[in-house]
Structure formats: structure tokens, C-alpha cells
Amino acid sequence: MKDVADCHVHAPAVGRAVKRLEDPALLTGKGRYLDDIVLPGTLHCAFVRSSVAHARIDRIDVEPARALDGVHAVLTLDDLMPMLTSGRMPLGASPVADRNSSTPFVLSNREVAYVGEPIALVVAASRYIAEDAAARVVVDMSPLPVVTDAIAAMEPDSPTVRTEIRSNVMSSFNVGYGDVEQAFSEAAHVFSDVLSQHRGCGHSMEGRGVLAEFRPGGELCVWSSTQMPHDLYYMLQTMLGLNQDQVRVVTPDVGGGFGPKYCLYPEEIALPAAARLLRRTLKWNEDRRETFISSIQERDQYWTVEVAVDADARLLGIRGRLVHDQGAYAPKPVNLPYNSASSMTGPYVLPAYSMDVHVVHTNKVPVSSVRGAGYPQAVFAMERTLDLIAVKLGLDRAEVRRRNLIPPEKMPYTKKLKARSGAAMVYDSGDYPASQAEALSAAGWDDFPIRQKEALAAGRYIGIGVANAVKGTGRGPFESGVVRVGQNGKVSVFTGATAMGQGLQTALAQICADELGLAPDDVTVIGGDTSKTPFGLGGFASRQLVTAGSSVHLAAKSVAAKALKAASVILDVPQDELELRDGQVRRRTGNQTIALGELARMLRGAPGYAFPAGIEPGLEASVEWRTDALAYANACHVVEVEVEPDLGHVELKRYVALMTPAG
Amino acid sequence: MHEVALLVNGEARRGSVEGRTTLADFLRHELGLTGTHLGCEHGVCGACTVLVDGASVRACLMLAVQADGAIVETVEGLARPNGDLHPLQDAFRETHGLQCGFCTPGMLMTIVELLRENGAPTEAEIRDAISGNICRCTGYQSIVDAVLKVAAEDRGAP
Numbered sequence: 011m012k013d014v015a016d017c018h019v020h021a022p023a024v025g026r027a028v029k030r031l032e033d034p035a036l037l038t039g040k041g042r043y044l045d046d047i048v049l050p051g052t053l054h055c056a057f058v059r060s061s062v063a064h065a066r067i068d069r070i071d072v073e074p075a076r077a078l079d080g081v082h083a084v085l086t087l088d089d090l091m092p093m094l095t096s097g098r099m100p101l102g103a104s105p106v107a108d109r110n111s112s113t114p115f116v117l118s119n120r121e122v123a124y125v126g127e128p129i130a131l132v133v134a135a136s137r138y139i140a141e142d143a144a145a146r147v148v149v150d151m152s153p154l155p156v157v158t159d160a161i162a163a164m165e166p167d168s169p170t171v172r173t174e175i176r177s178n179v180m181s182s183f184n185v186g187y188g189d190v191e192q193a194f195s196e197a198a199h200v201f202s203d204v205l206s207q208h209r210g211c212g213h214s215m216e217g218r219g220v221l222a223e224f225r226p227g228g229e230l231c232v233w234s235s236t237q238m239p240h241d242l243y244y245m246l247q248t249m250l251g252l253n254q255d256q257v258r259v260v261t262p263d264v265g266g267g268f269g270p271k272y273c274l275y276p277e278e279i280a281l282p283a284a285a286r287l288l289r290r291t292l293k294w295n296e297d298r299r300e301t302f303i304s305s306i307q308e309r310d311q312y313w314t315v316e317v318a319v320d321a322d323a324r325l326l327g328i329r330g331r332l333v334h335d336q337g338a339y340a341p342k343p344v345n346l347p348y349n350s351a352s353s354m355t356g357p358y359v360l361p362a363y364s365m366d367v368h369v370v371h372t373n374k375v376p377v378s379s380v381r382g383a384g385y386p387q388a389v390f391a392m393e394r395t396l397d398l399i400a401v402k403l404g405l406d407r408a409e410v411r412r413r414n415l416i417p418p419e420k421m422p423y424t425k426k427l428k429a430r431s432g433a434a435m436v437y438d439s440g441d442y443p444a445s446q447a448e449a450l451s452a453a454g455w456d457d458f459p460i461r462q463k464e465a466l467a468a469g470r471y472i473g474i475g476v477a478n479a480v481k482g483t484g485r486g487p488f489e490s491g492v493v494r495v496g497q498n499g500k501v502s503v504f505t506g507a508t509a510m511g512q513g514l515q516t517a518l519a520q521i522c523a524d525e526l527g528l529a530p531d532d533v534t535v536i537g538g539d540t541s542k543t544p545f546g547l548g549g550f551a552s553r554q555l556v557t558a559g560s561s562v563h564l565a566a567k568s569v570a571a572k573a574l575k576a577a578s579v580i581l582d583v584p585q586d587e588l589e590l591r592d593g594q595v596r597r598r599t600g601n602q603t604i605a606l607g608e609l610a611r612m613l614r615g616a617p618g619y620a621f622p623a624g625i626e627p628g629l630e631a632s633v634e635w636r637t638d639a640l641a642y643a644n645a646c647h648v649v650e651v652e653v654e655p656d657l658g659h660v661e662l663k664r665y666v667a668l669m670t671p672a673g
Numbered sequence: 674m675h676e677v678a679l680l681v682n683g684e685a686r687r688g689s690v691e692g693r694t695t696l697a698d699f700l701r702h703e704l705g706l707t708g709t710h711l712g713c714e715h716g717v718c719g720a721c722t723v724l725v726d727g728a729s730v731r732a733c734l735m736l737a738v739q740a741d742g743a744i745v746e747t748v749e750g751l752a753r754p755n756g757d758l759h760p761l762q763d764a765f766r767e768t769h770g771l772q773c774g775f776c777t778p779g780m781l782m783t784i785v786e787l788l789r790e791n792g793a794p795t796e797a798e799i800r801d802a803i804s805g806n807i808c809r810c811t812g813y814q815s816i817v818d819a820v821l822k823v824a825a826e827d828r829g830a831p
Binding site for chain 2: 029030032033034036037038039040041043045046048138213214215216217263264265266268297298510511512513
């Protein structure tokens with residue numbers, strides 16, 4: 011790999027390994043994560059959280075906590091209400107401004123529905139004191155029946171997870187197409203399986219965190235370790251009744267996201283509200299225990315799958331039931347089980363499909379996206395189903411897949427279901443059978459029986475598995491990209507895209523630099539600051555390089571075109587004789603040049619003086635590239651493992667992962 | 674309150690702390706050395722790893738008062754005073770040994786200790802050394818590559 015500085019700047023940066031622009035700060039301890047931001051006069055917060063899964067709150071006694079030295083306030087929802095338009099959270103990441111009987115409370119003061127639910131907010135001189143005080147808050151509770159099993163929770167006589175709802179079943183719907191009944195009636199074989207998948211958390215190394223800076227006029231600047239700063243910005247306006255100019259949200263360096271930070275949390279409203287109430291700057295960092303009991307979790311789903319195949323093991327139909335454990339609340343529109351049900355057929359041809367989906371509340375931490383947002387569960391269900399067919403019919407598992415993969419001659423292939431946007435699911439490209447063949451070959455699939463025989467003879471137990479998947483990426487509807495040349499010829503990119511470790515600054519700088527004939531380190535990328543970009547969607551669904559990358563690409567192209575046009579007017583040289591390289595517009599023949607910085611200075615205007623004819627002010631462009639369609643990537647993984655029979659320890663012996671990007 | 678005096682990255686530093694203040698909080702909040710990160714605050718994740726008298730410790734499990742009189746090294750002390758990266762930092766950058774960067778300071782300090790004790794670690798020794806440091810982004814492979822690279826360069830290999 012060559013150093014950026016070693017290369018002539020005109021060499022394209024895209025497609026070349028460049029060192030990440032993010033790294034020097036992160037490697038030297040100069041990163042700026044949420045807790046690294048120090049503001050004068052900051053007070054520190056801790057939350058009193060529910061220690062039980064379901065209870066009525068009879069009384070909250072905050073006096074012992076308030077009496078502690080160094081405690082500034084102990085706040086319940088009643089205390090915060092003067093600063094709030096609602097005590098109930100809005101639906102985050104939603105196409106409609108809405109709240110319903112399943113969104114969480116800013117603080118829950120009448121009833122708690124999961125261990126970890128925030129009840130009160132302690133504000134103190136230090137986090138140490140705040141935690142001392144939180145332990146002194148007395149919450150008298152009367153236990154209520156606890157619902158932990160999503161299947162049992164569907165029974166009509168089941169107690170409810172919250173007394174305000176009549177049924178734990180939040181919604182039920184069917185995802186399907188084709189004549190499933192006919193498929194099953196014509197099948198040579200029908201098999202069925204029950205698949206239970208457990209939950210987990212994202213566990214970024216850095217927990218969540220909020221810093222709400224109170225400014226003298228009552229305005230707020232809120233830093234949050236989030237994947238969705240713009241959604242927080244919009245919701246703060248709604249929840250605190252503020253004008254758009256009274257609040258700013260900034261995402262600093264984020265120490266990992268993995269989905270749980272793509273959610274709007276009660277703490278992100280409680281701190282700003284308390285900051286305005288107390289007229290103080292407040293900070294809260296989630297500790298690891300709080301991650302376990304209050305950050306979004308995902309994946310407990312219970313699938314009952316029936317599959318119909320013909321005599322050659324070709325799929326005819328799949329039907330079944332998917333029960334999705336939603337936890338105690340739904341902080342966002344529930345799209346995970348739709349993702350699961352609509353993606354189950356993955357890279358395979360399936361003529362008929364019918365999945366009954368039930369979204370069910372339990373007294374557990376609320377559920378939203380964690381690394382995959384419903385898709386991994388669907389892959390698991392489908393791949394287990396294909397294994398079942400192979401085992402029952404005595405066929406090779408890879409062969410059953412090969413017979414059912416979408417053949418390359420059918421590309422582009424339109425699935426019979428719609429994406430969340432309503433757009434058709436069109437697989438644009440790919441040779442799935444070839445991908446599988448390559449992965450199997452690299453993993454030594456055909457020789458496995460020999461290896462297994464040898465291992466067994468030596469008293470060792472090895473096994474091998476294969477799975478295919480297709481995943482939509484680049485989810486829209488858009489991402490913002492602003493490219494502006496500064497007075498010194500350096501370029502700034504502003505975007506609503508929000509990085510949490512992907513190297514997005516470097517990637518967008520590469521894209522921008524190539525269009526303007528610069529090196530990537532001449533470009534600065536600022537993402538996730540609502541004062542720099544009015545609109546943005548943030549970091550989710552493997553989308554930012556596709557969406558923000560496209561916006562920045564088009565904006566940089568537009569700036570380059572503007573620079574050439576302006577230079578043509580200023581230098582009085584026909585535009586087709588000009589080129590842009592090394593930070594300058596120059597005449598291809600001859601020595602007339604004008605630097606990008608000089609053009610930026612001329613296009614900023616000077617009071618009352620002449621301006622280049624026919625040119626719009628500012629050497630900048632703003633693009634919000636729109637898309638509803640997704641780009642579908644294909645993967646095939648093959649893994650060989652050894653199981654230690656006495657203790658059950660599993661060791662990975664070989665792992666082959668083949669990924670074909672969407673094209 | 675207790676007075677503590679220690680040498681941090683070659684500089685004499687002092688401060689006044691409560692008995693319960695952890696070394697990590699002292700470094701971060703009193704001395705402003707925010708490169709030492711807290712990921713779990715109970716000794717599991719390794720993000721807060723610093724060197725105390727040459728040995729790696731969890732700064733979240735050690736009290737600041739216990740570091741009185743000690744020589745402490747943190748990530749801020751690795752790069753040369755002129756800003757040039759330490760060869761290990763360079764190797765991390767070359768091999769994509771970090772993504773979000775939150776675990777990185779602890780990883781670096783753990784590996785600094787390893788390389789002082791063993792200039793030519795095997796892959797297994799490297800994996801053993803960083804087994805107390807959790808990274809959620811990289812999958813570790815690129816971190817192991819960085820250590821192998823810097824160890825090879827140190828021995829004059831290409």
C-alpha cells in the first residue's frame with residue numbers, strides 16, 4: 011500500500027488502498043467520544059431503573075437521595091412535564107409523527123414493564139454521587155404478573171405486559187404470494203420444523219450517552235452517541251416544543267453502534283428536558299450494566315415452518331407462523347418481523363409462500379434493530395429448512411440448495427414481495443450457484459466425508475455446514491451530501507450520514523477528491539451535525555456508502571463543473587480548453603491557471619462589487635440523491651467445526667465467507 | 674481526599690482524589706487523558722488497559738491512590754513528541770487494525786507490553802495476549818496482522 015502523500019494527487023483515490031483519515035486521532039487517544047467532551051459546569055446524571063419485570067409503582071420517595079451532599083436534583087416525570095409536550099416517547103424513525111400505546115415513557119412513574127426501565131433521573135456534581143443518590147431513591151412497588159414467553163403471551167387469558175393494553179399481540183399480518191394450498195396438495199414430500207431463536211444485544215464498546223448543553227438563551231446543543239442524530243433533532247423539537255433553531259444535535263466519534271444506537275431513547279429526551287428545567291449542562295453515559303438492561307435487544311423469534319417439495323427436492327411452497335418477541339415497548343415502527351418474513355426466500359426460487367406473523371409484547375427489554383434487523387433470523391429459518399429437506403431425502407445439503415438457487419440466466423430477478431418502501435424487490439445481478447460452488451470448493455466440501463471419517467477414527471467429532479443469503483443494502487429514501495470549497499482550497503463535505511467505525515470520512519473524501527482533482531486528505535468530512543445539514547437519515551442498513559456516497563459524488567461533480575464554468579468566465583478561456591487537477595483549474599495548453607481556493611474567494615462575493623457573469627454564488631453544491639430500490643448483495647458461508655464431546659466446546663476449524671457485492 | 678503524585682507518560686502529575694476514584698477516572702477527568710476508555714468498568718473488556726510500572730493493568734479496577742508514586746503509561750504517550758506515530762500505531766493503520774477505535778488504546782497498551790517481553794510473538798501468543806481485550810468491529814484478525822507486521826519489521830524483515 012502506498013502512502014497518500016507518495017502518490018500524485020491526480021491518481022484516483024477510489025479503488026486504491028488509502029490510509030484512513032480517521033486513524034491518527036483514534037490511534038493517539040485524541041478521538042472525541044461522548045464522554046471525552048468536557049464543558050464547563052457540567053453536572054452528571056444517573057437513572058433509577060426498575061429492578062423488577064412488571065409492577066405497579068405505588069410511591070417514589072426521592073427525599074433520601076435529595077438530602078445527599080452534591081445532589082442537585084432527583085427528577086420524576088412530574089418534575090419534567092413542564093418542559094415536555096408529552097410524557098410518552100414519539101415513534102422514532104417513523105414516516106409519521108405519532109405515538110401510541112406501545113411507545114416507552116420518558117420516565118415511567120405509574121408502572122414498570124421491564125427490568126431496566128428508567129423511573130427517575132438523579133443530577134449531581136459527579137457520576138459517583140449520582141449513583142450513590144440513585145441507590146437511595148425508594149420505589150414502593152406492587153408486583154404484577156410477568157409475561158416472558160411470547161407464545162404463551164398470545165393466549166387470550168394471558169396477563170398483559172402492561173395494564174394499559176388489552177392484548178399482548180401488538181399486530182398480526184400475513185406475508186405471502188402464490189397458491190400455497192395447491193403447492194402443498196401437489197407436493198411429493200412435506201416436512202415441518204419448529205425453530206426458536208434467542209435474543210441478544212449489540213454491545214458496542216462505547217455505551218450510549220447524552221450531553222445536553224444549556225445555552226444562555228435557553229437553546230440546547232445535544233451531543234448523543236447515536237446512529238440517528240437528525241431523528242433526535244426532529245424529536246427534540248416535538249418533545250420539548252422548540253423551534254428548529256433552538257436545538258442542535260451533534261454526533262461525536264461513536265464507539266460502535268450495531269443497531270441499538272439506531273433508536274430514540276427516553277434518556278435522550280430526559281436529559282435535554284432536565285437541562286432546560288435546571289438551566290444546567292448535563293451528561294449521562296450508559297454503563298455496561300445499563301447496556302444489558304436498557305439498550306435495544308433483538309432476535310427472539312419462534313418459527314413454525316412447513317415446506318412442500320417435488321420429487322426432485324425443488325421447493326413448491328413454504329407456509330408457517332412467525333412469532334416475534336417485541337419486548338415491553340415498540341420505540342419505532344415494527345419492521346423487523348416484516349424484514350424477516352419478506353426475506354426468508356432469500357436467494358431461492360419459491361413459487362408459493364404464506365407466513366403468518368404475530369408481533370407480541372413480553373416483559374423484556376424493548377426490541378428493535380441489532381446487527382441485521384430481522385434478516386439473520388430469516389436466513390437461519392430458510393437454511394435449516396433446506397437442511398431438513400436434504401436430511402429427510404438423503405441428499406447432499408449443498409445439492410438441495412443448488413437445485414433451488416435462482417439461476418444466473420433469470421437475473422435480474424423480481425421477487426414476488428415488496429420492500430418496506432413499496433418498491434419491487436429486484437435482485438439486480440449475481441450468480442448464486444457459482445458463488446456457492448466457489449465457497450464449497452474453497453472449504454473442501456467434497457472431501458469432508460473423508461476428513462470426518464479420519465477424525466472419527468481418532469475420536470474427534472467434526473461437522474460442516476453451508477448457508478446462502480441475500481441482503482438488501484443502500485436503503486433510502488436519500489442521504490444528504492454538501493460539498494463546499496473553502497477559502498484555502500480545501501474542501502469540506504457535510505452529510506447526514508453518521509459514522510460508527512466504518513471509515514465513512516475516508517470513503518466520502520476519496521469520492522469527493524477524485525472529482526475535484528485533489529488528494530483525500532484535502533477533504534474534511536463532517537457527518538451527523540444538524541447545524542451543518544438540515545436533513546439526514548443516519549447510519550443503518552448498510553446504506554451510507556451507497557446513499558451518501560452517491561450524493562457526495564454528484565455534488566462534487568457539480569462543484570467541479572461550476573469551477574470550470576467560473577474559471578472560463580474569469581480567465582476568458584473556452585471551458586473545453588480547461589481541466590481541473592491538483593487543486594487548480596488550468597488551461598490544457600498554456601500556463602493560465604486559477605486555484606480552487608481563489609475561485610471560492612471570488613464566488614463568495616465582495617460587498618457591492620462585480621460578480622462573474624452567469625455564475626451562481628458559492629463554490630458549493632448540495633445533493634440529496636433519492637432511491638427507493640435496494641441493492642442486493644449475495645453471500646455464501648461454509649464452516650467446519652469440531653465439537654469437544656465432553657464439554658460441548660465448539661472450535662471453528664475452517665470458515666469460508668464469500669460475498670458478492672450488489673452490482 | 675488523598676494526594677497522589679505519579680509519573681504519567683514521563684511527566685510528573687499530581688492530583689487530589691477520593692479514595693474510591695479509579696485510576697481510569699483520575700486519568701480521564703483529573704488529568705484530561707481521555708484516550709483511556711471505559712467499556713465495562715468491571716475488568717472484562719480491556720479498553721481501559723494502561724501500563725503501571727511496566728505491567729498492564731485495568732485502570733477501571735485500580736484505584737488512583739494505588740498508583741501514587743507509580744510510573745504510568747497511556748496511549749497518549751506512544752507517539753513521538755513530533756507527532757510521528759509509534760510503529761505499532763502505524764501498523765494498526767496499515768492493516769486496518771481498528772474501526773470505531775474505542776478498544777484501540779487498550780489494545781495498543783496490551784500489545785506494547787507483549788512486544789517488550791517477546792519481540793517475536795507467534796500468532797497464538799498474540800491471540801493469547803489480547804484475549805483480555807474485546808473488539809466488536811474488526812474480528813481481531815487485522816489486529817493480529819498488525820502485531821505480526823510490527824514484530825517482523827522490528828527484526829528487519831521486509
